Amino acid sequence: MFEAVQQDYVDVYKGVASGLPGGSVPWVRRVRDSGLSRFREVGFPTPRDEDWKYTNVRPIAKQPFAPALDSHNGIDATRLEILENNVLDSYRCVFVNGHFAPGLSDLDQLPSGVVVMSLKDALNYRAEELETELGRCAPSQLHGFAALNTAFLTDGAYIRIGRDCTLQRPIELIYVSTGDSEQPQVSYPRNLAIAETGSRAVILERYVSLEQSRYLTNAITELVARMSAKVDYYKLQEESAKAFHVCGLFLHQDRDSTVTTNNIAMGGAIARTDLHVSLNDVGAHSTLNGLYIGMGKQHIDNHTQVDHRVARCTSDEFYKGVLAGRSRAVFHGRIVVHQDAQHTDAQQRNNNLLLSRDAEVDTKPQLEIYADDVKCSHGATVGQLDPDSIFYLRSRGIDETSARSLLTYAFANDVINRFAIASIRHELEHHLTQTLLHGKHIEGTV
């Protein structure tokens, strides 16, 4: 369908592959080559692929995006509002167009036993540490974007929380896209995080734009939680309304590990996230929280899959969406309970609020159960603001716009309250009340 553009990516790869980080390391080269051959095999997804039925990537696939060059030297911190206003006390890695920017980052006082460094450096100087990990959490059947990320993987964060280490401050990865090049660019963030046995950490990924321009972020994060590890993971995607964002989050959980993913999608013209959680050993628990907020003509797609592979694991998934204007969202939540996964407890809920007549959501909960002694439930709702509630608030003197905004916030509130970091809750509250709720997009039909 997009043969010429796909060939362009292949040609570019041939030109740059040996110069990419770890380009001289045979196993790294094998990983990349496998990514490229997978891409040649499947190409970009089309609506004919069941998993892409509601998300047409033509606007991304119809033109080539060139790999973004390392240009962080041109950026100084004062241009980065996100750094200026950031109140989070964190270990911070900033990436500009996908490349680590040490000058903007702050990794002082990392406790011993904890590694947080650029993946580029890790591939260049200590690749052997990564050999058994990189690419292991990713599913075997990558879609075209994930395959491209694997071929072009360049930089990102390499995180290892040592055995029994507890990190007091979150690790924050901030991906800034400048979007100021003439030719549209793509960055390929690739993060690898390993929480060793008994460790505890909070990891936060943020994606932001400097300019309202067209570019592509094609990211993958792999996260391993080993025995009894506890990880709170956040992804905040707030790129510009012209940007494209495709991201894979791939998690493996070992025995008695606890991982909470908080997946917040607010930006992008087309934003797609694939979240795969594999519960690989007994007693693992995964909580999947998600909030997506669409306005204008945004298209936000969240695909989640939880694999219960063994007995006595639990998962609790709760995604909510607020759609205004002509925005469109897709939620596809698949839970697979494998044959040996007796005593699985898997819950899933997806609730959507449509604020305008032209907003749309496709929600598809899907349970596949191959074990016979399990507790599973799922439910999806799509609704509008309750006229009786609006009337009630108005009858107390609150004007209609404020009443709607209050109820919209109230709708999202229970999922927002699941986000443990207060500054993120405040930011979302602000986003909901200011942008959606103070009338800018609320009616959206005009």
Place this chain on the structure above:
Amino acid sequence: MLSIRNLHASVEGNPILKGIDLEVRAGEVHAIMGPNGSGKSTLANVLAGRDGYDVTEGQVLYRDKNLLEFSVEERACEGIFLAFQYPVEIPGVSNLYLLKTALNSVRKHQGMEELSAVEFLKLIKQKIKLVEMKEEFLHRSVNEGFSGGEKKRNEILQLAVLEPSLAILDETDSGLDIDALKVVAHGVNSLRNEQRAIIVVTHYQRLLDYIIPDKVHVLANGRVVKSGDRTLALELEKHGYAWVAQNPDAAAAPAVGS
């Protein structure tokens, strides 16, 4: 304060109110009684401005202004408060937040300074004592999981905080046990004063043992068929609504409030 003249209103094309006349002055408490389907709640909803209640004839003057031209929130900001028969539950909005937002909207409309968080908390702590509510209720979502009695007390709390000029209580006694009824009545009574008018819509006389009305009106088939003082309510209690139907007070309507 409130002057209703020949008010006709329909719901989904069905005429419910068929010529209501009512005069309510500042400082007065009026009770509106009547059998089910007589139009009591329709009258309350028309006054609050709920969608779907179409006024087809007549007028409503509130402080000499045409009330029917006001939006729902303008009515509230101008000092009209309806305590609902069935208050809605609003998950995700805390009671405290609703009260603060509502009070500051009304204050802003009336040209007063908005209250700071500290001032507001001080105020609210006084007011909840009036309805004997625990502070934890302030932090719960509006009416969510509240019992019938708690919901009604919550309405009275809002009334106490917003201090309207005209309060309309729509069947506030329904679903209340005697203790809750006393609490609600005490709350209402403590808000009686020379500047404020209160309209109590009720099916039963019971509430009027605790909130003593100045005037009682009986509604039947969309009209005020009898008006009198509180003894009318006691008569009704004794004889039932059928008695009114047999003994209509044809001249009552125009004479009310004079």
